[in-house]
Amino acid sequence: MPTPATPRRRIAHLDMDAFYASVELLRHPELRGQPVAIGGHGEPSRRGVVTTATYEARAFGIRSGMALRRAAELCPQCVFLPVDFDEYRRHSRRFKAAIATVTDRIEDRGIDEVYIDLTAVQGIRVDRGAPVARDIQRRVLEATGLSCSIGLAPNKLLAKIASDLHKPGGVTIVDEEDIAATIWPLPARRINGVGPKAELQLEDLGLRTIGDLAAAPLSMLVARFGGNYGRWLHEAANGRDDRPIVTASEPVSMSRETTFERDLHPHRDWQALAACLAELCREVAADLRRRGYAGRTIGVKARYDDFRIVTRDQTLPGATDDAATIRRAAFECLGRVPATRRLRLLGVRVAGLARTGAGTEPRRGAAGAADAGHAASASAAAPAPPAGAQQPELPLSGEDRPLAL
């Protein structure tokens, strides 16, 4: 069936430059020009990873996701600062408000990026949008003192890749006719939705660049990755993406989790674990109430000292935002977690959300990662454990135990 030609869109992807680190430099101007890394408690002796590093720190090889300790080894003179999400959120609201003075066609992609649909904004035609992008950069700078990079393209996929090409402070235009020269030489990993696992599988197929991927037979990709992801990879590599700009969305889940300073033994450290779980339940309940939501599905997540993750959840008859109700369900779930190893992380999640209309906090716009939509199904399902080989589980499935709460 012939589809009517849709008018070509002008999509911008705006990405704040080294956002957390740049916000910290506003407060600590004396650190400008020095290697600075933001992460954890700001103490490389404690557990934590780098979330953002200044470009000076990156010159030493420091990268986000790297253990703080490792970063300190690479650059002993690096300055470490703790993360301060409240402060970053304040600046995030300001830069988004500055963009909203240009258009309301904005998709929120988290604390430091947005997509903007500029199709209907005047002044795009002549030069494919560069002056409009420069104007947005100026407004963001005036509102926050922070710089950003912008990619301009016919769709979100290409705009996202483009915004990363001339950081910091760049404006990069990519059109269909630029795909072969600009996009195809890039590593496949630069496609938003190709992560470390998919990258390994692609390497295994001899596919390194986006161009390799574009030239690969569709049948090969489908055979390796399944129909959905395989077809999506093929489309993405050819620069095709018709996902719309999503200007509003509802949250799906809210969660709290914490990594312990040292791994906890499921029996010997039971009191500390129980106290931690109860605190996480209080926090997530407070989050739900503040934002005006209640949820039906309560779950816990545990990470063992070998980094394996196990989750258990339970769906209640009705939605709740009550800390005690969440706690009862969470303890039941924790009771089903095999107590086989020490734990390094515990988390509580509430999903199946419905609005209660009782929030005390102003509503957010479009939130979180709402598109992607193409998780790689790279590995086969794990086999079920043999019957009778049940592991011992955590020693509590209720609260009928003296707990140090």
Place this chain on the structure above:
DNA sequence: TCTGGGGTCCTAGGACCC
């Protein structure tokens, strides 16, 4: 003594219903 915290979406099997 590597490896955070808060999210979204997909897959897949079993239960249960029509």
Place this chain on the structure above:
DNA sequence: TCTGGGGTCCTAGGACCC
């Protein structure tokens, strides 16, 4: 007696993103 299809909900795990 034998072999059916959906469709939806629940649960667990996993990939990926910021």
